[in-house]
Amino acid sequence: MLRLAGTNAIATVAFALIYAAAGSRWLTQGAFLASLAVFFILLTALWVHVERSRPGGRDVLSRLGRGVLALVVVVIGLPALALAPLFALQEVLPADAGFADVVRPVMVLLLLALVLVIAMNAAGVAVLAVSGLRARLSRGRGTAP
Secondary structure, three states: OHHHHHHHHHHHHHHHHHHHHHHOOOOOHHHHHHHHHHHHHHHHHHHHHHHHOOOOOOOHHHHHHHHHHHHHHHHHHHHHHHHHHHHHHHHHOOHHHOOHHHHHHHHHHHHHHHHHHHHHHHHHHHHHHHHHHHHHHHHHHHHOO
């Protein structure tokens, strides 16, 4: 579960960095879309690899529970780790420091990145489901006379 949570955390940071680079105009729109697609596919493949890497067969419910728990840890834990220090600084700094202009973009980047991580997890589950059905169908054909 911790490896899946780590994969989700890495994906969140990667997606946030891509959006931040695009928002800062360091990436063109084409480069932004290409990097988003490439990283989405690569990180989904990494997620699938991490999910399959645990030895021993697990039932579907166990796999789903691990994936959901890892996702919940990241969806709740990462915003708490990233935003709690920012909110604490916002309370300490004077209002004319303009720190609220820093907190808002970080919140938006984090939200967008988490939405992409949720989509990445859904894509990973779909890949596992399709490969499982494919394996089950091929085993069924192999036993037929």
